[in-house]
Amino acid sequence: MSLGRGYGRLWAGTAASNFGDGISYIAIPLLATALTTNPLLVAGLSMVYSVAKFLVVLPVGAIVDRMDRKTILWISNLGRSVLLAALAALVATGTESVPALYVAFALIGLLETAADNSALTILPSLVGSKDLDRANSRISATQLVADEFIGPPFGGLMFAAAMALPLAATAGAYASAALLFLGLAGTFRPARQSGPRMALHREVVEGATWLARHPLLRTLAVIGGLASVAYMMQFSILVLFARDVLDLGSAGYGILLSASALGGLAGAVVVAPLRRRIGYAATTAGSLLVGAASLLAIFLTDVPWVAGLFLATYILHAVVFSVCVGSLRQRLVPDRLRGRVNAVSKLFGLAGLAIGAGLGGLLATVFDLAVPFLAGSLVFIICAAIAWPNLRGWEVSSAVH
Secondary structure (H helix, E strand, O other), rough: OOOOOOHHHHHHHHHHHHHHHHHHHHHHHHHHHHOOOHHHHHHHHHHHHHHHHHHHHHHHHHHOOOOOHHHHHHHHHHHHHHHHHHHHHHHHOOOOOHHHHHHHHHHHHHHHHHHHHHHHHHHHHOOOOOHHHHHHHHHHHHHHHHHHHHHHHHHHHHHHHOOHHHHHHHHHHHHHHHHHHHHHOOOOOOOOOOOOOOOHHHHHHHHHHHHHHHHHHHHHHHHHHHHHHHHHHHHOHHHHHHHHHHOOOOOHHHHHHHHHHHHHHHHHHHHHHHHHHHHHHHHHHHHHHHHHHHHHHOOOOOOOHHHHHHHHHHHHHHHHHHHHHHHHHHHHHHHHHHHHHHHHHHHHHHHHHHHHHHEEEHHHHHHHHHHHHHHHHHHHEEEEEEEEHHHHHHHHHHOOO
């Protein structure tokens, strides 16, 4: 069943931008390795990208609640297109450099933060509340296909043909997304409250305060942060686990990741009907328990196909959880606060990823490469124990199923 022309444009634009993401996430690290053999400089790219997103996520949320979200959406994608086109030109003329790559990746992180928040914030204006699960799950499935299956192989093949080619293709994908978003009918500027506008930092505080006072969404933000810790504890060392425990080479590792993405596609298919059948509480808490069981199974095995099966099950849980929490946030947050509440919730996730990466490396060093999976399993059990009573109480009080 169609979700409307506006949603169709949002979906198509998201697909185009995610295709660009999938290409660039392969092409830019490959370009870095062509420019330097210093592991710190190569690894620093990801750090710069993450730090840029962390620093701007809160002010970007406030700006999303001030401006027309459609304008932010198409301008941020056009900006990414210009950046990638400029980088392609530098590579084509042989004037590329590591500092230029760092600047470009940091700016891409900033613009991606604005684009992602705007897309999440616009969605409830395009579809009805009852269709949010279905709309979010379709976008999640598209993101997985573009990011994991289509973009990276294309990026690798194009880079092998010419280093500038994948950068130019990414610029084209972002430009296409900008045009699609520009074609969204209407304006999406949130209604202003009466009186003088607050300073930007006070608007950030207003969004954070609203979230802190909402029992359910506050709890889900904390759970999201803890789940991010659990996620990154094992993904930060997954490449080493695949090599040293599962005895997989680089090709086997790539297959393992592709197989795990299939679980995400399955999660996108089942989440909406599952949520309608058993409710948010059972679906969300159940997905966390599935994540815990999956990590425990990986901890107990050294058989590649078994690990691949449960890694796919783990990604299934991640998609189901994120769609349910995202839909709840879209349903419950007032439109004028949606960008800021999204941003504060995202901040919990970004902090959790950073903490999880450090803990994963520490546990793997002190104990062994399997222990981060066990630790992640325990964290997910705690998350499920927190999520169930809070979500169930909200369902009972609001009679939402």
